[in-house]
Amino acid sequence: MGSLFDMTGQVAVVTGSSRGIGKAIAHRMAEHGASVVVSSRKQDACEEAAAEINAAVGREAAVACAANISSKEALQGLADFALQRFGKVTALVCNAASNPYFGPMAGIADEQFVKILMNNVVSNHWLIQMLVPQMLAAGEGSVTIVSSIGGLKASTVIGAYNISKAADLQLARNLSAEYGPQGVRVNCICPGLIKTDFARALWENPEILKQATAGSSLKRIGDPDEIAGMAVFLASRAGAFTTGQAMVIDGGATIL
Numbered sequence: 001m002g003s004l005f006d007m008t009g010q011v012a013v014v015t016g017s018s019r020g021i022g023k024a025i026a027h028r029m030a031e032h033g034a035s036v037v038v039s040s041r042k043q044d045a046c047e048e049a050a051a052e053i054n055a056a057v058g059r060e061a062a063v064a065c066a067a068n069i070s071s072k073e074a075l076q077g078l079a080d081f082a083l084q085r086f087g088k089v090t091a092l093v094c095n096a097a098s099n100p101y102f103g104p105m106a107g108i109a110d111e112q113f114v115k116i117l118m119n120n121v122v123s124n125h126w127l128i129q130m131l132v133p134q135m136l137a138a139g140e141g142s143v144t145i146v147s148s149i150g151g152l153k154a155s156t157v158i159g160a161y162n163i164s165k166a167a168d169l170q171l172a173r174n175l176s177a178e179y180g181p182q183g184v185r186v187n188c189i190c191p192g193l194i195k196t197d198f199a200r201a202l203w204e205n206p207e208i209l210k211q212a213t214a215g216s217s218l219k220r221i222g223d224p225d226e227i228a229g230m231a232v233f234l235a236s237r238a239g240a241f242t243t244g245q246a247m248v249i250d251g252g253a254t255i256l
Contacts, residue, residue: 003237010091010235011090012026012029012092014093016097019196029228039096049062065078089141124171139183143184151166168188169246186243189230
């Protein structure tokens with residue numbers, strides 16, 4: 001069964017991968033045989049994460065390339081770097097996102113709303129446009145967008161973020177229909193509450209954490225590694241018949 005998840009010979013680009021969920025995905029893909037481009041805003045953070053991954057897997061599997069997802073030029077630089085370095089990209093993971101506003105929709109400034117939509121939806125569209133053509137030419141490849149269970153439910157405090165994550169779900173459905181005939185699959189992962197710096201405010205305080213996990217079956221917060229396994233599945237032969245889906249990993253938070 002191990003060969004189902006083998007990524008030997010694959011090249012993965014993972015955005016937002018110097019920490020948290022993205023770093024766990026990059027690590028596990030490298031562990032399963034892939035070469036990985038680690039990317040986030042700061043080059044030193046990318047290099048540190050890549051070195052840590054390489055030390056863990058015992059080979060030079062990861063390389064670093066900083067790119068700010070808000071810049072189309074920077075994303076093109078990331079795409080060019082990956083293709084020039086490895087000659088191909090077989091697995092793209094759009095993980096990076098931002099949420100500069102916490103509060104009711106009535107209070108969000110235009111620039112905050114636009115930033116959320118640009119960083120969480122449009123930037124994914126850009127990078128997919130840049131890297132998918134060579135996947136289509138090869139007749140295979142996978143794109144995984146890290147969405148959120150926020151895209152499946154309402155919120156009175158992160159409404160704009162949830163809107164962007166719902167848009168990612170539709171982006172994946174649309175693109176899976178477009179690219180499927182040429183062998184390229186597009187899916188979303190929808191994490192629940194995960195122990196990352198991004199969600200630190202929700203788990204650092206014990207009382208808030210208890211309240212945040214009370215509505216889930218497992219009654220606990222998730223770990224980045226518990227998302228990484230799904231990313232490996234979707235990019236490997238194990239996920240070869242899976243496309244256009246929203247894979248919910250939330251400890252049972254959306255079933256109660």
